[in-house]
Amino acid sequence: MKYMEHYDVLIVGAGLSGIGAAYRIQTRCPDRTYAVLEAREALGGTWDLFRYPGVRSDSDMFTLGFPFRPWKAAKAIADGPSILSYLQETAAAYGIDKHIRYGARVGSASWSSADARWTVHTDDTTYTCSFLYVCSGYYDYDAGHVVDFEGQDSFRGRVVHPQHWPADLDYTGQRVVVIGSGATAVTLVPAMAGTAKHATMLQRSPSYVASRPAVDGLSDRIRAVLPENLAHRVIRGKNVALSTLFYKAFRRWPAHAAWLLNTGVARQLPPSIPVDPHFTPLYKPWDQRLCLVPDADLFKALRDGSASVVTDEIERFTPTGLRLRSGAELEAELVVTATGLRMVALGNIELAVDGRRVTPHDTFVYKGMMLSGVPNLAWCIGYTNNSWTLRSDLTSQYVCRLLNHLTRTGTRVCRADVPPSWFDEPARPVVDLDSGYIRRAAAILPRQGSWGPWILRQNYPRDLVRLRFGALEDGVMRFS
Structure with a gap:
């Protein structure tokens, strides 16, 4: 085990969140030293890990991209390789790549109140830091959610999971079945359909699907007449406003929203595929x-057969394939199990505070980022109803405010605590969706509270005001 020097801030993860965090630390806290610990051998996080056909963003790049580095490509809904290049170029442009330590998987971190610092252990190196910032998201990079289907060993074809897509996989002229109905499945099916003999999306229950042009025509017109940085701010503001309004309207009037979405899908389906049951979910x-679905590519593939x-x-x-409950059989040479992802809390890092092990599920999340009772640690997660980066960048800016406040006041420790009675409350995961991968992880994720800074709101304008300008000493966060 090798011992490395002390850093003021250690950032865990060199993906979208980690690169954004590094930029904010080095520009807003220039006197603070930092390093980025990345478990893999390349930066990019999700955008380096996932290599399946058609992988792309499911948010527009004007808001998924960094506010400090405008997205310049033509497509607002971008493919994975383009996003990875953008991240690589951003890290190089600001010298962030020189701060990344690759192959540094963090296994444990322990806080000492006496020393006011974290000791962080990777596979072969020990680091110390004054503040630990976990930017590894909440997906398990080692494995996705795998379903043990009966008889799978008897299948003579190939079974792959999108999270571990083989580089040598050739499905040309094959019958492909994609199991799933989420974002990965609706991406894979049209991407594979042109090369495969036929691609079938096999779903137990449908998801809500909406089409959107990959190129934002209005944004292109704005970019044509305004200076680059101003255009970026205007487009970003426009997209935030629209997505926020649509989300609030859909939540307030779910029946109308369902009708609107289903009507839009019906217009694009061939007569042989009815909206009900194939695109009529049971949830709101x-x-x-x-x-x-960018440029309606899924529906085009369904229409052309x-x-x-x-x-x-x-x-x-x-x-030779799959037998269904209805008695029907689907023939296949390749089955893709787009059955979902697995979630982990804080990168599966084993945390301890003064020798006491911290179980994330036993904590509540303060302002969507800090665990109750855990000093000098933040966890960066994004929105579920909007671009991930909108929330992650606000979190990074708030962390910088905390660090600068510690310097300005001559304090070393920041910590938020909840009333003891809260620990008897029923579990409400910090990621408040009804998706299968959230339900499966409910017992391991930190919890939300019922008021004030302990609720993770899906509201960027409100968070922008509170995290950028709200008081740091709010009666909950303690400095010592």
């Missing part, structure tokens, strides 16, 4: 994340 809009959708349950795998 935004109980789960809305699936985005290169793809189809089947709503049924799997009884078992057979040597």
Whole structure:
């Protein structure tokens, strides 16, 4: 085990959040030293990990991109390789790449109140820091959610999970079945349909789906007449306003929202595929994340016959495909199990405070970022109803405010605590959606509270005011 020097701030993760955090630390807290610990051998996080066909953003890049580095490409809904290049270029442009330590998987971190510092252990190195900032998101990068289907061993074809897409996979002329109905499935099916003999989306229950142009025509017109930085701010503000208004309207009038979404889908489906049951979910809009279809590519594939959708349950795998509960059989040479992701809390890091182990589920989240009773640690997560970066950048700016306040007041420790009675409250995960991957992780995620700074709101304008300008000494956050 090698011992490294002390840093003022250690950032865990070199993906979208970690790169944004590093920029904010070095520009707003220039006297603070920092390093970025990345478990993998490349930066990019999600955008380096996922390599399946068609992988793309499900938010517009004017808000998913960094506010300090305008997105310049033509497509607002961008493909994965373009986003990865953008992250690589951003890290290089600001010298952030020189602060990244690759192959540094953080296994544990322990806080000492006597020393007012964290000791952070990776596989082969020990670091210390005054503030620990976990920017690794909440997905398990090692494995996705895998369903143990009966008879899968008898299948003579190939089964792959999108999270571990084989580089040598050639599905040309094959019959492909994609199991799932979420964002990954609706991306994979049209991307594979043109090369495969046929691609079928097999779903147990449907998701809400909405089409959107990949190129934002209005934004392009704004970019044509305004200076780059001003255009970026105007477009970003426009997109935030629209997405916030749509989300609030959909939550307030779910029946109308469902009718609007289903009517839009019906216009694009061929007569042979009815909206009900294939695109009529049982839940309300935004109980789960809305699936985005750029340029209606999924519906084009359904109309030209290169793809189809089947709503049924799997009884078992057979040597040549899948047998369904209805008695129907789907033939396949390749089955893609887009059955979801696995969630972890704070990168699966084992935390301890003064020798006491911290169980994330036993904590409440202050302002969507800090764990109750845990000093000098923040966890960066994004919005579920809007672009991830909108929330993650606000969090990073707030962390910088905390760090500067510590310097200005001559204090070393910041910590938020909740009343003891709260620990008897029923679990309400910090990520408040009804999606399967959220329900499966409910027992491990930190919790939300019932008032004030202990609620993670899905409201960027409100968060912008509170996190950028709200009082740091609010009676809950303690400095010592």
